[in-house]
Amino acid sequence: MxxxxxxxxxxxxxxxxxxxxxxxxxxxxxxxxxxxxxxxxxxxxxxxxxxxxxxxxxxxxxxxxxxxxxxxxxxxxxxxxxxxxxxxxxxxxxxxxxxxxxxxxxxxxxxxxxRPEIYVPKSIQIEHLDQEIKLLNDLEEEKRRYAVKLKALRYNPHLNPNTEKHYEKRLKQLEKEVQEVELRLPQLQDEEFKEIKNLIQSVSGIGEKTSLQLITATSGFKNFDSAKSLVKYFGLAPRIYQSGKKSYSPGKCRTSKTHIRGMLYVCSWTAMKHNIPCKELYLRLLAKGKPKKVALIAVCNKLLRICFGVVKNKIAYQQDYQKNLKILT
Known part of the structure; x- marks a missing residue:
């Protein structure tokens, strides 16, 4: 039926x-x-x-x-x-x-x-990898929290040595657990997964952790038919409000995946220096008078679109691809 x-x-x-x-x-x-x-x-x-x-x-x-x-x-x-x-x-x-x-x-x-679309489940491998990455994020967050508390505690002139020792012991334990999870991650990656990861990491500005997060969140980009829907899913699509003579942008649509959005924002710092198309986009927006944060969000949007393109076409990223294409044509 x-x-x-x-x-x-x-x-x-x-x-x-x-x-x-x-x-x-x-x-x-x-x-x-x-x-x-x-x-x-x-x-x-x-x-x-x-x-x-x-x-x-x-x-x-x-x-x-x-x-x-x-x-x-x-x-x-x-x-x-x-x-x-x-x-x-x-x-x-x-x-x-x-x-x-x-x-x-x-x-x-x-x-x-x-009549919403029928759900397509993730593979067991992606599910397990997703759980491991979430565990890794939690451990790293807890490690940062303990490090900040220990740093603040050391400013106390009446520091209890036992308390300091406990914090240091907990930080060493968390560091050990982080390393154990990082060693388990490659064991959950098959050949297809490694191929997609290498394609994403070929994009200047994208590292291993961000590539793993993108793959597990999107099932290797299989859940998306267009870069536009991908950008909207991660909350990086610009919004437009227009009514009569009134028209402005209320900012990006913060839909979901806050953690990955934050990682992409950090990646944009590297991309706007070493990724030629992203650098050109960043400088062009600054020349128009846009704030630096708005320009960096646009770079995040650009990075996602590039990642989608290299995975769907199964071609490693080439910074001078457009230039070479014009020469060939």
């Missing part, structure tokens, strides 16, 4: 319970609470037919992943929707009630009206 003809099951996700809303065989709306564990989810999936129903699930990270992957493994068509999309949809419908049951009904209605 076509996805357009299937009944939608809207799912509001919580840590302990899943609230589902769907129409039964007599077309009466049903709302149920299901425990967010494998046994309860599988029991619910047995009661419904994958030929008649599809899932629209609120994206809440790990809490929604169990239902998402179990439903996909049983042959159901499942979609993930951003919680902000549901929030704006509720405003459009002038809904002022906020309960789990009402949210599940709202998600069902959203799915019936817009």
């Amino acid at each position: 076509s996805n357009l003809l299937k009944k939608v099951i809207g799912v509001d996700v919580g840590a302990k319970f899943l609230t589902v809303s769907f129409n039964d065989d007599s077309n009466q709306n049903q709302v149920q609470n299901i425990e967010n564990n494998q046994r309860s989810i599988l029991a619910f999936l047995k009661k419904i037919s994958r030929e008649d129903y599809c899932f629209v699930i609120e994206a809440t990270g790990n809490y929604s992943s169990r239902l998402l992957h179990l439903s996909l493994s049983k042959g159901f068509e499942s979609s993930l929707i951003n919680c902000m999309s549901v929030k704006h949809f509720s405003r459009m419908k002038n809904i002022i009630i906020k309960t789990d049951a009402e949210d599940a009904k709202l998600i069902k209605l959203y799915g019936e009206m817009f």
Whole structure:
């Protein structure tokens, strides 16, 4: 049966319970609470037919992943929707009630009206690598936090040696754990993954950590058909507001992936010095009177577009590619 003809099951996700809303065989709306564990989810999936129903699930990270992957493994068509999309949809419908049951009904209605794309799961290798990278980010963040605290503590004229020793011991332990995770990362990379990583790292300004983050966040850029959608996904697309004679840009669309956006911003510092197209873009924007931060965000946008191009065309980055192309033509 076509996805357009299937009944939608809207799912509001919580840590302990899943609230589902769907129409039964007599077309009466049903709302149920299901425990967010494998046994309860599988029991619910047995009661419904994958030929008649599809899932629209609120994206809440790990809490929604169990239902998402179990439903996909049983042959159901499942979609993930951003919680902000549901929030704006509720405003459009002038809904002022906020309960789990009402949210599940709202998600069902959203799915019936817009029929979001079916979710394409990441490979197990990408999932494992993504978890390792998140662990590495957490360890490095904790290490920075302890280092700052120790630095501030040493300004105290009455420093307790035992306290200082504890901080130093904790920092050494965190450094050891960071090195262990970094040693595990290459073991999770197959030949295809290494090829994509090398293509991204051929772009001047992009390092190994940023390339790994980009690959795991996008499944090797397989989830995107255009550079424009990729830039928007990472929150680096400029916004335009125009009404009558009034027109201005409220800034970039900060949609998601704050950590990767921050890493790209750091990469832009190197790119605007050593990457010729990025440097030209940066200087051109400064000449127009744009602030330096705005110019650097534009460089981030440019870097993402270049990464998308080299991966999709499977050609390593060449700074003088356009110049050589003009000579050949």
